[in-house]
Amino acid sequence: MKKIHVVAIxxxxxxxxxxxxxxxxxxxxxNTSHKVFGEWFQLYFVENPGMAYGWKFGGNWGKIALTVFxxxxxxxxxxxxxxxxxxxxHKGFIICASLVFAGALGNLIDSCFYGLIFDKGMLYNAGIxxxxxxxxxxxxxxxxxxxxxxxxxxxxxxxxxxxxTFPSWFPVWGGEDFEFxxxxxxxxxxxxxxxxxxxxxxQKKFFPKNDADKTSELTETI
Numbered sequence: 001m002k003k004i005h006v007v008a009i010x011x012x013x014x015x016x017x018x019x020x021x022x023x024x025x026x027x028x029x030x031n032t033s034h035k036v037f038g039e040w041f042q043l044y045f046v047e048n049p050g051m052a053y054g055w056k057f058g059g060n061w062g063k064i065a066l067t068v069f070x071x072x073x074x075x076x077x078x079x080x081x082x083x084x085x086x087x088x089x090h091k092g093f094i095i096c097a098s099l100v101f102a103g104a105l106g107n108l109i110d111s112c113f114y115g116l117i118f119d120k121g122m123l124y125n126a127g128i129x130x131x132x133x134x135x136x137x138x139x140x141x142x143x144x145x146x147x148x149x150x151x152x153x154x155x156x157x158x159x160x161x162x163x164x165t166f167p168s169w170f171p172v173w174g175g176e177d178f179e180f181x182x183x184x185x186x187x188x189x190x191x192x193x194x195x196x197x198x199x200x201x202x203q204k205k206f207f208p209k210n211d212a213d214k215t216s217e218l219t220e221t222i
Contacts (some may be wrong), residue, residue: 001091006081006098013102017187018109021154025118025138034157044158046123046184049131063124067111067149074108076103092198093206099195106188110153115146122152155184 028034028045035042049063060204084094114123119141122131131152134145146152162180166173185193199206 001085001088001094003085006085006094009095009098010102010105013099013187014106014109017102017106017191018155019112020187024156025154026140026221027137027157029135029137030122030133040159040161042158042160043156044184046153046155048150048155049122049124063111063147070104070108070111073104074101077104082196084196088122090206096100096195096198096206099191099198103188103190103192103195104210105192106186107153110149112145112149114151114154116144116151118151119143119145121145124211153186153188155186155189157186157190158184162183 024043024045028043030045033042033044060148068222077097077100081097116139117139120136120138122133122135123145125132129159138145143202144151159181160179163178165174165177168174
């Protein structure tokens, strides 16, 4: 597999991811949804100051640490992708690694720049130790809502395929509502998850014993 193919995969994912994020950010009010295919597939606009699928930690400083970590991962990813292409790793593994890299880059763009280019976004409120929502539609503006590294990731893909209520006898969650699949995510998150899951499923195919031995010999030679 050639480097140009890796670049094409990364550009396709990042471009598709950013186009959808821009569309949702500029046309949806925060925490509103629009049906795409019935009830089971919706575009539900939320902003995520933390990790994939809405996970967050550490307040404002945690967000900065996460963004810096993403930057480091992206820089490492550039060199790692070049290495596995040069060493002719399995094509499937290179594709999966490209998807993971593209997803990390897509979310890094949000974290680094969205606070600078949009006039509205969720902001950290120290009084409640959480992020506050905003009202109305956001616009592209030279007066951003936050500084560099403080932008929020835009999520919108929601698949509430199954909804219901746990029976009263059910342990812990008895009587509570449930929804599958509850998390809201974006194309970048999907690319990362798909790449990692595929690597785990096909690892024996991607790393057969003979190739592993060759890789070990190559590493020792270097």
